[in-house]
Amino acid sequence: MTSLRLVPAAGHALPDPWRSEVESLALEHESVLAWLELDLDTQLRFGAGFVVLTDRRLLTKAGRETQWQVWPHRPGTELRLHDHAGAGSLELHDRDERLSVWRFTLGRNPAAQRLVQLFGEARDSLAAGRPVVRPTPALCPRCSSPMVPGQEECPQCDDESNTPPSTWTLFRLWRFALPYRWQLLSGFLLTLAATAATLVPPYLTMPLMDKVLIPYQTGVPIDQGFVLILLLGLLGAALLAWGLGWARTYILALVSERIGADLRSSTYEHLMRLSLEYFGGKRTGDLMARIGSETDRICLFLSLHLLDFATDVLMIVMTAAILVSINPWLALVTLLPLPFIVWMIHLVRDRLRHGFEKVDRIWGEVTNVLADTIPGIRVVKAFAQEKREAARFREANDHNLAVNDRVNRIWALFSPTVTLLTEIGLLVVWAFGIWQVSRGEITVGVLTAFLAYISRFYTRLDSMSRIVSFTQKASAGAKRIFEILDHVSSVPDPAEPVSLDRVLGRIELRNVGFRYGNRAVIRGVSLDIAPGEMIGLVGHSGSGKSTLVNLICRFYDVSEGAVLLDGVDIRSLAVSDYRSTIGLVLQEPFLFFGTIADNIAYGKPQATRAEIVAAARAAHAHEFILRLPHGYDSLVGERGQALSGGERQRISIARALLIDPRILIMDEATSSVDTQTEKEIQKALDNLVQGRTTIAIAHRLSTLRQADRLVVLERGQVAEVGSHDELMAREGAYFRLYQAQARNVDIDMDDPVWREPDTPPGRAAGGAA
Secondary structure (H helix, E strand, O other): OOOEEEOHHHOOOOOOOHHHHHHHHOOOOEEEEEEEEEEEOOOOOEEEEEEEEEOOEEEEEEOOOOOOEEEEOOOOOEEEEEEEOOEEEEEEEOOOOEEEEEEEEHHHHHHHHHHHHHHHHHHHHHHOOOOOOOOOOOEOOOOOOEOOOOOOOOHHHHHHHOOOOOHHHHHHHHHHHHHHHHHHHHHHHHHHHHHHHHOHHHHHHHHHHHHHHHHHHOOOOOOHHHHHHHHHHHHHHHHHHHHHHHHHHHHHHHHHHHHHHHHHHHHHHHHHHOOHHHHHOOOHHHHHHHHHHHHHHHHHHHHHHHHHHHHHHHHHHHHHHHHHHHOHHHHHHHOOOHHHHHHHHHHHHHHHHHHHHHHHHHHHHHHHHHHHHOOOHHHHHHOOOHHHHHHHHHHHHHHHHHHHHHHHHHHHHHHHHHHHHHHHHHHHHHHHHHHHHHOOOOOHHHHHHHHHHHHHHHHHHHHHHHHHHHHHHHHHHHHHHHHHHOOOOOOOOOOOOEOOOOOOOOEEEEEEEEEEOOEEEEEEEEEEEOOOOEEEEEOOOOOOHHHHHHHHOOOOOOOEEEEEEOOEEHHHEOHHHHHOOEEEEOOOOOOOOOEHHHHHOOOOOOOOHHHHHHHHHHOOOHHHHHOOOOHHHOEOOHHHOOOOHHHHHHHHHHHHHHOOOOEEEEEOOOOOOOHHHHHHHHHHHHHHHOOOEEEEEOOOHHHHOOOOEEEEEEOOEEEEEEOHHHHHHHOOHHHHHHHHHHOOOOOOOOOHHHOOOOOOOOOOOOOOO
8 A cells, every 4th residue: 555645845736647657656655745847858859757756765757768767865865956058957976976867948947956955855864864854835925825846936926917907006106196286186176166167057047947938938028137147157157167177177288298207207217227137028119118108098098088087077976966956856867877887887897907908918019020120120121021020010910900809899889888878867867857847846947957967967977987998098008117117126226335436446256156047057156357457258159158247247146156346245336336337348339329429428428529539549430430421420320220340349449448447348349340340449459458357258269369367168167267378288178169169160068078088978177166
């Protein structure tokens, strides 16, 4: 009799079809601690497999194996986890050798990490003679709900992030309206007065009917003075309502525009403070749509629809009060359709709320296509893909049309139904009013005034019901705006930043580690760079060079260890102050639309023309700039398309020179230009590096000969450090990389030639450095 206990911390029930197989292997009272589904075989081909950790042993079945492998817990065994180039490796070792290896894609890395952790705990507990402690479920730090193994996001929180927008979201706009509270109060009082003025004319119709027109039909002469007073009252009420309405609309329109402008500015400023990690998961077109069209929609709602809604509410309340004061029973009949309309609004609101948020997101897809193709129009035309991109846009546009059609079907039924209910209500009032007149309970004048008020009442009721559509659109827009404003930067400014009086430029990396998602990109890197020293970072693609530079620039924060500037952790420095000490020259320089002078002075807007020219001369850009039609005032075009690649790079170097940084970082600054242009750029770089702490990345190893030290990276670790001559003499990783580049061959880091004789497969030489 076997009993397999499924521990909640291991996740949910073992997945089929593995559950039945594992249960058939279970020992008496054996507990599952964790499990890992494999999706690769040892040759990195897709294939199913399963690893199960219990409190007594490790069970595995992978690839084409027909039998389960069993590895009992014993002292000296160890599970090691590695990842590289999108694939993870789980290795089982004892004191003498590697026993087995399993591979998987990095989406399963969290489950693998938990498996390794619990394996060590179970092994140590058994070795010490202690019972294996069943793991407690991992809880989400935000909502305290159990986490699912293998997933980094909490299902509960993920569901909450996908919840439809609530109308209450609009109340969060109050902090943007607070500076204009007195103007808003004035607008409300004007709205109240204007609404009251519009209710005067129907009231004056009662004496006009009962004391003038009906008596005149019975032979009573018309009192012209009394009639003149009534007509002047009607005219005065109309003029007063017009004046108050104009003032109200103008004031509230000004306020709503300013609220919209403040909302746009705040959102954009907050967006600029977010880290690169946030932008890595967002589409440009979607962010543009949020800041542009969503804020416009909110502004329109505040300036027009919310004003109409306030007017409607006041009109309905004041009209209802007047109706009740005139005739309570007739007023009660008038209000009969109201519960049905409220019920319909509640019914339709939820559907519209879901629909309008989806409309916003689909519109983001349309703008994403535009944001992709317009900047990349040269590539589109070079590959003759105009029809394909047009088809892609048409597909996104058709999707947007289909979603809007679904929403419109709901709204098209709702609006006429409300109108029908108000017409039925008016018909009931006519019938009940005629019946009361026939019994002498009310006069014709009262009925006429009543009908005039009812017309206004039902018109406003119909208008107020239509506000549901605009409210849900604004709520959806506000939700998407606050998704940006609520996002906290992963690279925050310290609460009490440290100030460096004088930056020397010494950079120290202490046991730095960094994970990007599920992938460990940098591991245990320690490096001390002296002020004014030039360091060259070399290694094959994916070894972690650019990631290391991003950590030094604090575009991302380290997951482990620390980066220090002059002995101070850079996380203790204000982000803007720290980055102002760094000059960055990228492989693909980005130029903004504007003049050459504006682009050179981007990091120092207050620079004089003499300083700009001096920087351009030092960057060997002055000569080609003077050959342009307008010299330094020539427009560079969108992203600098009016210039060649080498010219853009020299403008980028001049931009870095102008701010006179203590630290210079060059990421493949000459990799994408021809030999002659490279020589020109190299002359400019020679001027740039003088007296500055420099970190340079280059695939062309010959360009780093002047570096004081070369740092060779492999799989996110430091493999070797030394000068070019020293590393060539060692005939290690750098030597092999240099020889392979000289022969113009590709590097395969899993090739046996890259491993030392005693290094096991899957671990490059020097990987433990």
